[in-house]
Amino acid sequence: MKNAMLIVLVVILTVLCGCGAVQSTSSKGKVELSPSPPMGWNSWNWWGKQAINEEIVHDTIDAMADSGLADAGYEYVVVDGGWRDVELSPDGKLQAHPTKFPNGIKPLADHAHARGLKFGLHTVPGSHDCGGDRVGAWGIEEVHINQFVEWGVDFIKLDKCRFVLPNDDQTVKGNFKKGWEVEGNIENSYAKWRKLLDKSGRDVVLSASAYMYYDWYPKLTQMGRTTGDIVSRQSGGAVFDGPTTRHHSVMDIVEQNNEVAVHAGNGYWNDPDMMVTGDQGLTQEQQKAHFTLWCIMSSPLMLGNDPIAMSSDELDIITNERAIAVNQDPTEQGKRIIDNGNAEVWAKKLKNGDVAVMLLNRSKQSWRNVSFNLSRIGLGGERQIYDIWREKDIGTFDGEVTLRVQPTACRFVIIAN
DSSP, rough: OOHHHHHHHHHHHHHHHHOOSSOOOOSSSBBOSSSSSOEEEEEEHHHHTTSSOOHHHHHHHHHHHHHHHHHOOOOEEOOOOBBOOOOTTTOOOOOBTTTTTOOSSHHHHHHHHHHTTTEEEOOOOSSSSSTTOSOOOTTTTHHHHHHHHHTOOOEEEEEEBOOOOOTTOTTTTTTTGGGGHHHHHHHHHHHHHHHHHHHHSSOOOEEEEEEEEOOOOOHHOOOOOOOBBOGGGGGTTOOOOSOOSSSSSSHHHHHHHTGGGGGGTTEEEOOOOOOSSSSOOOOHHHHHHHHHHHTTTTEEEESSOOOGGOOHHHHHTTTHHHHHHHHOOSSSOOOEEETTTEEEEEEETTTTSSSEEEEEEOOOOOOEEEEEEEEGTTTSSSEEEEEETEEEEEEESSSSSEEETTTEEOOOOOOOO
């Protein structure tokens, strides 16, 4: 009888332990929250710091739930800079901006959860935010993390920004990087956040925004910025390719992100910044090429648009089921395999043996024939090709594949295994 009772007890404990294990732990030691690249929306590229407010975030949550974005996989609603007050409370706590976010953060997180979405916030690990406000978490990380847990935050964009060393009498502008120049400070800071988040009892995606790839990203984060900022609506207007007066064009960002492709996968994803679809300066074809690049590079699909006022054309691009499936396939980060001047070919192997291929024409004036041989992607014999943006099969090819591509545009295809 005692043995029977012991067996029952073991079974009960096993079931209870299993129910509590919502997320597994990867071989890298962090909780596995992102088996595929995270998808969502971030306020920065459209609204910036000054224009964002509580009403916009509330209405964006509703728009994402009602428009089909949530059904397409966009689950995180992330409020970037602009939600905080300009100083911490006397006990070191973050405070919501009193006029722009008068009801605080928790009601917004609750509203996101009620609409089937998840909620995220931007914050800083050093001493000051990027605008120079002393609201950083250095030395009081646990205080801020406890607030995020209490509010129900599911995603944290931890933005390197500024770190003035304690007791340094220089101005913020004069030495805003000095604290990060001390060996080990950056990694140790993000490692502390990782450790505290894992102990918090809440599953929180950690997105590192430190403007370049660091070799500790895969160990400590679910996604890490590999680039500087992309130029967007709030910083002068998006540019697909070529020089910009501020920040980086889409293709500048792509070049940087492609250099570290080998590190993505296994629950960590290289982040080339939020996207710039919508009325931000790109043509419709450039938006397709931009979205295709983020999909083939297995990048987090973080929208930087206005979901409240999307055109049907934009919505069609960012909810394309086959394109998103390529992005969410966890095999690898796709990369450029042919660079022939303005004609480029990018490829990503998929888990079912198919290969996603992008044929890109970077010329601003001329249509081009862009070509590759099936042997370059490890396939031989006759292969059926499906065109994602045209939503149809375009024939069977054997050996060389050549497609006509208009200026600053692409063809996005699936090569059947």
